[in-house]
Amino acid sequence: MKRLKRYFRPEQLRELSLVFLMGLIFLFFGTQIEGYFSPRIFNRVTSDVAIIAVVAIGETLVLLTRNYDLSVGSIVGLTAFAVGKLLSFHPDTLPIVALLAAIGLGIAMGLINGLLVSSGRVPSLIATLGTMAIYRSTLVAYPAGTKNVVTHDLPEWILDLCRTQLFSIGEFKIRPVVAGALVLFVLFQLMISYQRFGRRLYAVGSNPEAARIGGLPSQRLVLSAFIICGATAGLGGFMYLVRYGDLTPAAAQGMEMDVIAAAVVGGVSTMGGSGTMIGVLLGAMMINLLQQSLLRWLVISNFWVDALLGALILVSVTIDAVIINRLRDVWAQRGLEGNPVDEKKIIEEESLDA
Amino acid sequence: MRRLGWLKSWEGLLLVILIVIIVFNASSTPHYLQVQNQINLFQLHIEKIIVALIMTFIIINAEIDLSVASVMGLAGCVMAYLFERGLPFGVCLLAGLLTGVLAGAVNGFMVSYVGLTSLIVTLAGSIGYRGLAHVLLENRSIGNFPEWFDRLGQQPLIGPFPLALIVFFVLLIIALIILQRSAAGRYVFVIGNSSDVARYSGVNVRRVKMILFIVSGSVAAFAGLLLAARLGSMRGDTALGAELEVITMVVLGGVSIFGGTGSMFGVLLSILIILNLRNGMGLLNITGEIQTGVIGILLILSVLGPNIGRWVTEAWNRHRRVQHMHDREKGG
Secondary structure (H helix, E strand, C coil), X not given: CHXXXXXXXXXXXXXXHHHHHHHHHHHHHHHHCCCCCCHHXXXXXXXXXXXXXXXXXXXXXXXHCCCCCCCHHHHHHXXXXXXXXXXXXXXXXXXXXXXXXXXXXXXXXXXXXXXXXXXXXXXXXXXXXHHHHHHHHHHHCCCCCXXXXXXXXXXXXXXXXXXXXXXXXXXXXXXXXXXXXXXXXXXXXXXXXXXXXXXXXXXXXXXXXXXXHCCCCHHHHHHHHHHHHHHHHHHHHHHHHHHHCCECCCCCXXXXXXXXXXXXXXXXXXXXXXXXXXXXXXXXXXXXXXXXXXXXXXXXXXXXXXXXXXXXXXXXXXXHHHHHHHHHHHHHXXXXXXXXXXXXXXXXXXXXHC | CHHHXXXXXXXXXXXXXXXXXXXXXXXXXXXXXXXXXXXXXXXXXHHHHHHHHHHHHHHHCCCCCCCHHHHHHHHHHHHXXXXXXXXXXXXXXXXXXXXHHHHHHHHHHHHHHHCCCHHHHHHHHHHHHHHHXXXXXXXXXXXXXXXHHHHHHHCEEECCXXXXXXXXXXXXXXXXXXXXXXXXXXXXXXXXXXXXXXXHCCCCHHHHHHHHHHHHHHHHHHHHHHHHHHHCEEECCCCCCHHHHHHHHHHHCCCCCCCCCCCHHHHHHHHHHHHHHHHHXXXXXXXXXXXXXXXXXXXXXXXXXXXXXXXXXXHHHHHHHHHHHHHHHHHC
């Protein structure tokens, strides 16, 4: 037990239990659904998870600073639509230009959110609830020709991008999109755990007042978090276009719910200052695995997906509040070595120093 | 000049905006000021403005309820589902209302006794309750409710006023009295300002929050039934996304999202502004989605505007102080 305490922190325990739970789900549906362990489902889940997960990276940064971004669904929809239109009008656009256009558009929208929150002092809930509606109606009012993006107008490389595989292990294909998402996750996990910028985000989120008094540039940090969130949502928009091809003005509507759900199930606190990228990735995978499995399970109707998702969020937040927080207290009390902190000893040492 | 001082308050500003919108609408379309158009304008969004009344209490209490739209949908769907199964219609209505009470109780329990953030609880609620509505009706649409029910929703009841409008005004008066003239209303404000202070002064914070969420669920369910009566049919996605507008109405009315301040009068004015704005845009053939975007801009401006105003006055005062000091130095 002492050893366990030394090597694991409560967050890691939480992540391990998510993996365990996912394993249970996997085994359960494996006995229920024919051909469940086939590569097709693996490919399906991975390419769906990639989009949600990439958008969740930025959302997590924003959540860490104790803010919300409810407009990511609209940003994904708008960038996917705009880049789709760009490519159908100018099919000879270079892929890299299209990708940068998507990210740039996302950054622009993230910048608007960030400025409203950091400089305008508008509570993030209000600001992004408003921009969610504004971006969506910009998309609906989009003046260019027909209202939909159709696959056969798009250049060939877009379609290839979602078919090709980087490498495959047996029949299990790793697509470029999936590999890209994984690389991003590793990068951002390293950034928030080791880089100054990442640590400061935690500081701002866990106690904004202390961070301000401690001299951290809170406004600028919040602004950067929103800009990165816009960028990842823009990237998510590009991936959405690659994945689905056919788009209506309602594209990615309500995605912000899935993204926040992924973050929360993965252990990111909505009160700011705690959460890891690995957890978020696990949360996104867990939700998508559940969705895809329930769609194929014939025992109950697939309309149960959302009802169960709501329950899952509630359960995971409750577990967080009740169990993990208590564990965290225990950890903090006993100290890192697994020994109870001896207050007398500390006082003696302090008096010696004096 | 001093008599006009109240215009500087938020309510005063809202009143001026409202008058501008009404004058503009009246001058651009002749039908606008007819009684029938005025009643239609309420009737089209009557469910949302009823829910906005209880949302005012919740937000003043420093909480939020994102699940109202889903509860509206779920209550209607439970009613429709049982009706389809051939139960007596009265039982169906009662079951619909009970659904709202239950949904509100779940939210309230999670927020006040488990101690979770209301944003996440009701976000989960809004996904989950909507999901249950889809489970019940799948992708069917159920209609053909008893004739009296449809008539209640669509035809005038007393004079030119339909039932829902009368209900709204009765609830408005009750809400006004409770919030501004009763001890319960004071509790709501105190908890919104600081729930710790409220607890130390002997207010049962948990019970107040619990009751508010239960009432919120019940009112949302009632509004959902009114919506079913007005539309004459229910689907799983009825009232999708209505929470955005409800929250906009409340926040635009001067209720702080951090709780503790706000008035029913302000909310009433902002309801009138939004309804008249939508009606005016509708008469000018602007589509619903664009209208929502305009409401979104209004929502942001309602918080950003006062902030900018405050900076301008502060900067102006600083400027004047500096000027004053300069003058004194020259004189001395």
